[in-house]
Amino acid sequence: MKKYLIIFILPALIACGNKQKEKSNDGYEDLHPIATNFFQPISSLDLETPDADKVNLGKHLFFDTRLSGEGNISCNSCHNLNTYGVDNERFSPGDAPGTVGGRNSPTVFHAALHKMQFWDGRAADVEEQAGGPILNPLEHNIKDEQQLVDRLKEVDLYLELFSKAYDDEDPITFDNLTNAIGAFERTLIPESRFDKYLEGDQSALNTNEKRGLKAFIDSGCITCHSGPALGGQMLQKFGLFHDYWKHTESEAVDLGLYDISERESEKYFFKVPGLRNIVHTAPYFHDGSVQDLDDSVRIMGKLQRNVDLSDEEVNDIVAFLGSLSSDIPEDVKQSPFEM
Template sequence: MNKKWILFIIPAIIFITPFLIVEISAYITENEPNHWSDPKHLRQKALEAGFKPNPKSFEELLKIVDNPKNPLTKEKIALGKKLFFDPILSKDNSINCAFCHILEEGGDDNRPTAIGYHNQANPFHLNSPTVLNAALQKFQFWDARVKTVEEQAAGPITAPFEMAMTKEEVVNRLEKKDTYKKLFKEVFGEDKITFDMVTNAIGAYERTLLTRGRFDRFLEGDLDALSKEEQKGLELFIDMGCKACHMGRSIGGLIIQKFPVKSYSNIYLQFGFKNGKYVFEKIVFDSNTSDSPFPFENIGNFLGKDKSLRFKVPMLRNIARTSPYFHNGVVKDLKEVIKIMAKYQRGINLNEEQTKQLKAFLQALNGELVRYKY
């Protein structure tokens, strides 16, 4: 063999081997060929993976989302709801919180990028995350810069390209309204309104915006709530390792993750699902990976937390209703999103059947807003 080839191959093997060991151990499953779990065992598998149903009652909700620093009360929730839908919080009284977070449309606005005061587009081409189930998250905003919905509520109100208000302007406006002065006095027991009271009230309302659907019923024991195809998609979701990031009751929003992960200097590892197992197939040299590890990455040039390409992992509840996808809203089709995530985050090459099954499961995460009685 030519010495030049030897000098090239040996370093390449040394470089690639650690990734092969990590990836193969991560993706080869213990499933028997062509075996799928029966619904009873799949439910147990899902529960063991950390998935939990959303609460049915207000009493159950309080155990999960109540904030000790901002206790939920009927009056505070009602005030927060009034503020959420009132354009008084925007510079020209033209938009409200519901302008970007349409509760009937999945909790977002289905636009590629958020539009605010005077029709300004978000300068980083960021789209609006859903407000539904947001209280279940540990992080808010795409760069995870705050942790609570109360903190998050302040962002859009004071952003110059969203509602374009200052904290002082908000308080002055509300102080001039006798109705609001009375309501704030009843809720907080203070004569003066503060900006923190405003965001606490909105946050209290947002903590009640949880949804429930067929996946919740499946987790609770209704084994017929998911179709066979949806169940297969759930099992793939768990076995492929998607649940490592999209976890918990919220199915996301709990950690910060690099995106994209697979950018090993133009190398990514392709795995296939064969005879019931994930098996390593080949190393793929992708000429586009180095310059553009994620297609459309440069749109908006938003680099995540600390400009490190780390983003809050989005929730997947109601994901089929919240297109377009990714932080910059550049992909409209859920099927395409699934393929991109499998390739760039998991290093897996999905076939059409697997993609269809995963899409079916994600669509089963749709839910309706729970009308809690409080």
């Protein structure tokens, strides 16, 4: 009887195995080792776990409108955690009525993975970046560091939270404030399906997405958009082959890094943005001049690689970019002042 069972069961097992093999054999098996040469999953990074008390303080500060002159905006106003760390506005409204920021607000998700901050790279890390908008009259509109420190010292909650997070004689300082906000932002690094793919699960991407990944690599996008954040590691001229504003139809020409350095060779240089969650963070580029991701991909091919990407290539690359999406837990998105 056992002999007959084996005879009947064995072909079924073989057929099942062949079916599974066919399911995983989509012709892109050799793509994975190539991809791991250019990208790294978040799990491979040696990320330090921020102090819990600093993270808690930083979250309170991130959501607190008292960090703006008239109390009209918070960090979350421009970097809304419910919409992937952006406000989806071309330029973000400031604290003072009628004011707006000068450049598009990038996502705060995964920003801690970047080598520099701001579109012109003037801040080294998320801690230094946190102080910039607060003191900018077009953004948070706080006149100086002392004004904010004095304001927070009048809040019992912050007397408690700062003392708990920092073992200093006078814990409420502007440096500690930006350090705490940075600690909170360093927790906003969710993993995507692409991370699972890089870790070895080739089924994490479908065939369309793998085709887009191959097109992304073959088109030379990895020249700037590589590493764990798929960007954020360098400054690059926007418009290597053509004037960018002629393709983006920008209302004004931004000189980028030149505004700081005044070096002719650094005109139109901007930080290369990371591409994680890019399908959710429109509008695109430093001036938010392009709303559609397909158009952005096509424009980048022309400006940076001097190639005319086909509709099929654009569609495939956009499909791949969708695999970079990831979100943070719902409780992290919720304001501590509403809990």
